[in-house]
Amino acid sequence: MSTSQSPIDAKADEIDDVEEHLTLRKRLWGTLKRDKKSMLGAIVILSFLLVAIFAPYVAPVDPEQEYGIMEPPNTHSETADGEAYHLLGTDSYGYDIFSRIIFGARISLLVALVTVLFAFTTGTAIGLAAGYYGGWIDSLLMRYVDFQWAFPTLILAAGIIAVSGSLGVINVIIAVGVAFIDDFARLVRSEVLSLREKEYVVAARAIGMSDRRIMIKEILPNAVASLIVQVTLMIPIAILAEASLSFLGLGVRPTTPTWGLMLNEGRQFITQAWWLSIFPGFAIMIVVLAFNAFGDGLRDAFDVKEGEVLDR
Amino acid sequence: MSDSSLQSDDGEPLLTVRNLKKHFDTSTGLTDRLLGGGQSVKAVDGVDLTLHEGETLAVVGESGCGKSTLGRAILNLHQPTDGTVRYGGEDITHLSGKEMKPYRQKLQLIFQDPLSSLNPRQTVNEIISAPMEVHGIGDSAADRRERVEELLVQVGLKESHADRYPHQFSGGQQQRVGIARALALEPRVIVADEPVSALDVSVQAQILNLLSELQSSYGLSLLTITHDLSVVSQIADRVAVMYLGEIVEIGPVEQIFERPQHPYTRALLSAVPRIDAADRTDRILLKGSVPSPINPPSGCRFHTRCPEVIPSSAWPGNQSTFREAFRFYNRLLHEELEIDLVRERLENEGRSTDTDTVATQLLDESFQMPIEELPDDVQTVMYEIARHLIEDNREQAIETAQGVLDSPCKQSKPEMQVSGASQASCHLLTAEVTPTISPE
Numbered sequence: 001m002s003t004s005q006s007p008i009d010a011k012a013d014e015i016d017d018v019e020e021h022l023t024l025r026k027r028l029w030g031t032l033k034r035d036k037k038s039m040l041g042a043i044v045i046l047s048f049l050l051v052a053i054f055a056p057y058v059a060p061v062d063p064e065q066e067y068g069i070m071e072p073p074n075t076h077s078e079t080a081d082g083e084a085y086h087l088l089g090t091d092s093y094g095y096d097i098f099s100r101i102i103f104g105a106r107i108s109l110l111v112a113l114v115t116v117l118f119a120f121t122t123g124t125a126i127g128l129a130a131g132y133y134g135g136w137i138d139s140l141l142m143r144y145v146d147f148q149w150a151f152p153t154l155i156l157a158a159g160i161i162a163v164s165g166s167l168g169v170i171n172v173i174i175a176v177g178v179a180f181i182d183d184f185a186r187l188v189r190s191e192v193l194s195l196r197e198k199e200y201v202v203a204a205r206a207i208g209m210s211d212r213r214i215m216i217k218e219i220l221p222n223a224v225a226s227l228i229v230q231v232t233l234m235i236p237i238a239i240l241a242e243a244s245l246s247f248l249g250l251g252v253r254p255t256t257p258t259w260g261l262m263l264n265e266g267r268q269f270i271t272q273a274w275w276l277s278i279f280p281g282f283a284i285m286i287v288v289l290a291f292n293a294f295g296d297g298l299r300d301a302f303d304v305k306e307g308e309v310l311d312r
Numbered sequence: 313m314s315d316s317s318l319q320s321d322d323g324e325p326l327l328t329v330r331n332l333k334k335h336f337d338t339s340t341g342l343t344d345r346l347l348g349g350g351q352s353v354k355a356v357d358g359v360d361l362t363l364h365e366g367e368t369l370a371v372v373g374e375s376g377c378g379k380s381t382l383g384r385a386i387l388n389l390h391q392p393t394d395g396t397v398r399y400g401g402e403d404i405t406h407l408s409g410k411e412m413k414p415y416r417q418k419l420q421l422i423f424q425d426p427l428s429s430l431n432p433r434q435t436v437n438e439i440i441s442a443p444m445e446v447h448g449i450g451d452s453a454a455d456r457r458e459r460v461e462e463l464l465v466q467v468g469l470k471e472s473h474a475d476r477y478p479h480q481f482s483g484g485q486q487q488r489v490g491i492a493r494a495l496a497l498e499p500r501v502i503v504a505d506e507p508v509s510a511l512d513v514s515v516q517a518q519i520l521n522l523l524s525e526l527q528s529s530y531g532l533s534l535l536t537i538t539h540d541l542s543v544v545s546q547i548a549d550r551v552a553v554m555y556l557g558e559i560v561e562i563g564p565v566e567q568i569f570e571r572p573q574h575p576y577t578r579a580l581l582s583a584v585p586r587i588d589a590a591d592r593t594d595r596i597l598l599k600g601s602v603p604s605p606i607n608p609p610s611g612c613r614f615h616t617r618c619p620e621v622i623p624s625s626a627w628p629g630n631q632s633t634f635r636e637a638f639r640f641y642n643r644l645l646h647e648e649l650e651i652d653l654v655r656e657r658l659e660n661e662g663r664s665t666d667t668d669t670v671a672t673q674l675l676d677e678s679f680q681m682p683i684e685e686l687p688d689d690v691q692t693v694m695y696e697i698a699r700h701l702i703e704d705n706r707e708q709a710i711e712t713a714q715g716v717l718d719s720p721c722k723q724s725k726p727e728m729q730v731s732g733a734s735q736a737s738c739h740l741l742t743a744e745v746t747p748t749i750s751p752e
Contacts, residue, residue, distance in 0.1 A: 021477040199429035205389055207443040208416030221433040
């Protein structure tokens with residue numbers, strides 16, 4: 001068969017100096033190495049994740065253990081089995097704030113990740129179907145999304161919690177998750193609208209590929225870059241949403257250690273004991289900033305244009 | 313492929329296209345549809361074609377004439393508006409996705425832009441084995457991989473290329489991958505949509521040779537869509553010339569290249585670049601732009617640009633003067649005559665803008681020859697038309713023009729006329745009208 005091998009092609013083979021194919025992972029790693037800000041963000045996120053996972057080992061004391069109330073930072077309490085050190089002080093119930101922030105990371109990150117995962121899955125499915133099929137399916141799905149988009153996220157979430165009638169982690173996840181569906185649906189739909197006109201999609205149809213396979217194997221992988229960026233930008237928003245709901249008293253049950261709840265409880269004593277609300281606030285701020293820095297880095301790495309993902 | 317006569321007797325042709333139409337609706341929503349604001353683009357408007365076992369048929373035409381749409385409508389990638397496509401005697405025109413699947417295996421497509429037709433996130437192995445997976449060919453991934461490597465070698469690539477991504481190849485190599493994908497299902501018919509127009513000239517010939525080679529080894533029938541007549545002469549057995557959604561001439565390549573029947577074909581052929589300047593003397597330049605397929609010209613669609621348009625029976629002069637006047641008439645019909653501009657120009661030059669001056673100026677600008685060369689009574693008519701127009705009486709102007717300028721080409725659609733093995737649709741070919749003047 002060497003007859004049809006052209007001299008040009010043959011030459012290219014001899015040199016074998018082909019442009020390296022950069023997988024998503026390689027591009028990501030390259031960006032992290034170049035961009036110190038996103039590297040810092042990644043490190044902070046990673047350490048918060050580790051702390052959350054190993055909370056019982058990392059926390060100096062049990063978060064449910066009561067000590068003297070509103071002890072300032074950097075103090076000690078006498079207990080039956082020795083001395084307890086309060087790096088960030090204790091709150092109005094006498095709980096150790098540092099330990100509660102560590103355990104709060106569990107709830108906050110879990111809620112944020114599961115929320116975004118839920119919104120991602122549902123929103124992507126809606127966006128794929130709407131963008132790919134078009135017509136009345138598109139109209140129906142997107143009118144729903146518009147309807148939801150017109151509602152402020154928090155009010156919608158509060159409404160969903162009110163309807164569901166009880167507080168708890170699951171309800172917060174569903175409420176915030178539903179409220180985020182529209183962001184993913186819109187992003188995916190707009191990606192699909194441009195991708196479905198690509199010739200490789202026509203080629204896939206010419207092969208006789210089923211619609212489902214075209215959507216999942218041909219279109220979605222090409223939208224994955226902007227989706228990943230969107231996920232990293234949505235996680236901090238989810239953290240803030242959970243904190244806000246907790247702050248409003250609509251989040252998890254009052255005794256659960258979460259950053260939002262701690263912030264709320266400290267609010268009334270802000271003049272006497274600033275550390276009650278300042279430290280949980282810092283925790284929220286650091287994580288949100290870290291995710292944003294990381295997300296910005298990803299956006300550069302995947303060459304996603306700024307307007308393509310929805311900044312809020 | 314010596315026997316390529318249209319009504320061939322060697323059984324049912326592999327692919328038969330009858331009166332195929334594809335109109336695109338330009339209305340965008342419900343309101344448009346209710347208010348009737350949408351128009352339809354008649355991209356393909358009544359095309360008849362046959363493709364026989366093992367032959368190569370080329371469809372040529374200017375960009376925008378609907379040839380790519382034709383290819384996709386044949387493959388049922390665009391749902392045809394009307395007409396039928398039969399594959400081996402079976403009607404495949406309105407089959408659903410599922411019903412179409414067995415035929416997809418037999419009918420494949422090669423694209424113009426090789427890079428955009430390959431998914432950037434998939435390796436060559438994934439791209440070429442996908443059709444086999446979809447149709448359940450091969451027992452395992454390893455099986456299919458073996459076949460992929462075989463196909464790569466057949467199209468002139470290496471086995472090791474299977475793990476590369478599309479952007480790691482040159483344009484010609486990418487097109488080879490596209491061809492390998494089309495071959496993976498061992499189809500009977502391949503529609504090649506401008507297979508080489510995106511490639512370097514040096515690579516074009518290689519790809520065309522590869523296609524002919526594969527055609528003979530697989531016994532393929534090729535439907536090549538192209539705007540490039542050199543591609544036609546290189547690979548095609550028969551050629552169909554398309555203009556504004558219609559086939560105007562179809563027949564064996566040698567016959568059409570040597571004795572084109574349709575004026576449009578003649579114009580196309582005269583535009584082929586030649587190295588020897590002496591060969592170029594008969595270049596026919598088409599005037600005017602391609603009319604919109606939303607509202608195509610009546611009668612013969614080529615009449616607005618045809619250099620050989622037939623004079624109306626009322627025309628006293630010769631064909632070349634008629635052609636000029638007819639062009640003026642068409643511009644009048646398409647509202648391309650800008651009276652206000654003429655008036656403004658006269659004003660700027662400080663000349664009078666009374667009806668007569670504007671009329672003279674308009675006629676001067678619209679005709680490429682001195683208006684005095686027209687027969688006297690025609691001149692009078694032209695002035696009358698111009699005056700009606702200036703007095704904002706467009707309908708009257710058109711009515712007056714109709715009297716002397718309605719060419720038979722505009723009035724009725726020409727039928728396909730058989731001449732030897734080829735067919736063309738032109739009024740010049742029918743007996744009643746004598747082909748008078750060829751362009752100077």
